[in-house]
Amino acid sequence: MRILPLALLFAPCLQAADLQTDVCIYGATxxxxxxxxxxxKSGAEVVLVEPTARLGGLLTSGLSHTDFHSFESLTGSFLEFSQRVKAHYIKTYGADSEQVKACFEGTFxxxxVNLFILxxxxxxxxxxxxxKQAVLTSVDVEDDAIAQAVFTTGQDTLQVKAKVFIDGSYEGDLLANAGVKYHVGREGQDQYGESLAPEKDDGQLQAYNFRFCATDDPNNxxxxxxxxxxxxxxxxxxxxxxxPGKIDRVFGYPSRCIVKAQTPALPNRKYDLNDVSRGLIRLSMPGHNLGWPEGDEATRQAIYEEHLRxxxxxxxxxINDPAVPEVIQQPAREWGWCKDEFTETLHLPPQLYVREARRMVGQHVxxxxxxxxxxxxxRAKLFTDAIAMGDYGNNCHGTSHDGPQIGGKHGGEMYNPVPPYQIPYGALVSKERNNLLVPVAVSSSHVGFCALRLEPIWMSLGQASGHAAAIAIQTGKPVHEIQLxxxxxxxxxxxxxxxxxxxxxxxxxxxxxxxxWGTAGGLHGLNPMPDKxxxxxxxxxxQYFEANPGHAAELSRAMDESTRNRWLKLAVNLGLPTEDLAKAxxxxxxxxTAFAKKR
Known part of the structure; x- marks a missing residue:
């Protein structure tokens, strides 16, 4: 959700000026x-502009059970963030505390706490x-580059000139205002040859709902x-x-409930509430969000309020209606919002879970x-130009709904298992602007995006975008021409x-x-595809597992002839001398040894 209550959204901002910087980022997701x-970190001066009053997107607005499959997939910015979260709980409650255990290595x-750490x-x-509270209103373009972006800050404007711009918004508002091509909706199977795509393209969009933070602790x-x-x-x-036989509780996990109160609980007996996949009753509302991606602030505010209602x-x-059976209602009465969360917005998350909006059509879809x-x-398909990786799968909570909101059925759901995968640099780069990078509304099909739309992956893509922007500035090159x-x-x-x-x-x-070495392709072909x-x-x-099988480097393993020959061939292709390598x-x-010669 990019909207807050109007009193907050249009509160006066004390700082309104013309700024010049190296990198301007819109959206503190x-x-x-x-x-x-x-x-x-790479030496660039940065202006980070957020349209709401709260930083962090869904990571600080209710999505506390982070979506990933294995700890081994968490690296870079998200790993540092989660380690700091864990350290906070250790400092606050002690290393052996229940809070440290419940934080699941800082990912819960x-x-x-997530807001404090960010x-x-x-x-x-x-x-x-x-x-904060600066909403994008226009973008000026000169010679295939974004020259400046203009934001409204209460009654004033903020004009930011930068060498490189990064669209960090869920909606792709900056890229759209810059005239970059994008897509909203689902592509048909014939466009990219995807078996999980619908037969024909349509305007359907993955559904939204809130990620509430609730508790059954009477003291909070x-x-x-x-x-x-x-x-x-x-x-x-x-x-x-x-x-009996349909739904037997309001708050539960993983099924036969109205809302998913994800287990185990968060620290301090809090729960991340979410839509129940393939459930009989859903929080997600397919079709009710279609105006969001390209909508103005008033349109998005109306959609926000409809979902909230x-x-x-x-x-x-x-919890309150007398017609609800006591066996269902009595346990539900033990639940409520958390007294110490979202205190500025009546204990409700200030952002709606925007699972999908615009998607850039960039240099690699x-x-x-x-x-x-x-x-x-x-392993998954090799990308030697990879700048990030992920470990989840094509996951969609539904794009359509047949029948009434209560009693109908979602369509367009998918939960597709895949191996850990790489993401190429071209997915961040537009075709039209030589100083724009897009790590969130990333270039992808609907099906592809359903594997990328996760906080750890978005942080990896953002990390790559920030370093790429700095390199482009330091070398004087367009972002699509930097040395990968x-x-x-x-x-x-x-x-x-x-x-x-x-x-x-x-x-x-x-x-x-x-x-x-792995990104160059050295670790592909070492293990066969599993039966499943x-x-x-x-x-x-x-949804959490031990490390994905078949993906270990096994550094202490003796070189066998087949691997040595294949790796020597790769070394030659990389322009490395092979005399010492043959003796490894x-x-x-x-x-x-190869890495030392490369440097």
Whole structure:
């Protein structure tokens, strides 16, 4: 959601001026924040502009059960963020506390803690200037480059001139205003050859809902009250489903419930509430969000209020209406909003979960095939120009709804398992503007985007965008002409992975070397494709698993003839002398020797 209550949205901003900077970023989403941090680390002066009063997007607005599959996929900016969250809980409650255990290595942070950590990270970078409550109004373009962006800040304007612009918004507002081509809706199967796409293209959009933060702790609970415009008759139909064998609780996990109260709980007995995938009753509202991507502030505000009225109204009805069976209602009465969360917005998340809006049509359109297995390989398709990687899958909560909101059925859902995958630089780069990077409304098909739209991946894409912007400025090149090897090296130095490697993680002494070698293709072809595509490791709980099998570098493993010959051939292709490489006894020795020669 990019809207706050109007009193907050249009509150006067004390700082309205003309600014000149190296990098201007619009949207302090996780991707936008990561872009600001990396650009500043690379020496650039940064202006980060956020249209609302709260930084962090959904990471600080209710999405606290972070979506990922294995810890080994968390690197770079998101890993640093999650480690800081864990450190906060250790400092506050003690290393052996329940809060530290509940934070799941820092990936399950309370919204207020996530906000505190992101603000702290930004404050540490003195090259970053943050402007909140500044809404984009126009973009000036000169000679295929964005010259300046203009923002409204209450009654004033903020004009920012920059050498490179980054669109960190969920909606792609900056790219659209800059005249960059984008797509809204689903492409048909014939456009990109995607089996998960609909037969014909349409205007359907992945549904939105709120990610509430709730608790059953009576000491930190405030009642769920009726939202503005509440009408009892809108929710009476839910009574037909509150029967044995259908739905047996309001708050639960993973099914037979109205809302998903994701387990285990967050620290301090809080829960991230979400839509129940394939559920009988849904929080998500396909079709009711179609005006959002290209809508003005008033249109988005109306959609925000409609979702709030339905999402909160449904819970209020179930907790308070006398027609609800006592066996359902009594346990639900133990729940409420968290007294210490979202205190500025009546304990409700200030942002709606915008799962999909505009998507840039850039130099590389990321599609379904890009996250599928390479032929016969445990690994996904190789991208030697990768600047990020992810480990999730094509996930869509629905794009259409047949029948009434309560009692109908979603269409367009998908939950497609894939191996960890790479993301090429071209997905960040537009065709039209030589100084624009887009890490959130990233260039992708609808199906492809459903694998990318996750906070850890957005932060990796943002991190790559920030470093790329700095390199472009330092070398005087357009963003699409920078040296990718230099960008990849900077990312690896910054502990961000460009290929998934299960046993060589950030902090390992050979992390940079193994990332370089793996991104060049050295780790592809080592293990066969599993019998089940997207096969995962042992389940930890819910959607979380141990490391993906077939993705380890095994540095201590002795070199076999087949691997040595294949790696020597790759070394030749990379222009490396091979005399010492031929003598390497182990995989680790070979990679480290090759990396030393590369430098």
């Amino acid at each position: 996780p991707g936008g924040v990561a872009a600001a941090l990396s650009a500043a 942070g309370e919204p207020k 603000e702290q990270m930004l404050k540490e970078q003195t090259r970053i200037t943050v402007h 609970r405030v009642p769920i009250t009726a939202p503005k415009g509440y009408r009892r008759e809108d929710f009476v139909a839910v009574l037909d489903f509150l029967k 339905y999402n909160v109204g449904l819970l209020y009805f179930l 990321y599609t379904q095939q890009d996250s599928e297995h390479a032929p016969g390989d445990a 090897a230099a960008l990849q090296a900077r990312l690896h130095q910054d502990k961000s992975a460009t290929v998934y490697i299960a046993d060589v993680l950030p902090g390992h002494p050979q992390f940079e070397a193994v990332q370089w 595509p997207g096969q995962r490791g042992k389940n930890l709980h819910g 006894a182990t995989r680790g020795e070979f990679i480290q």
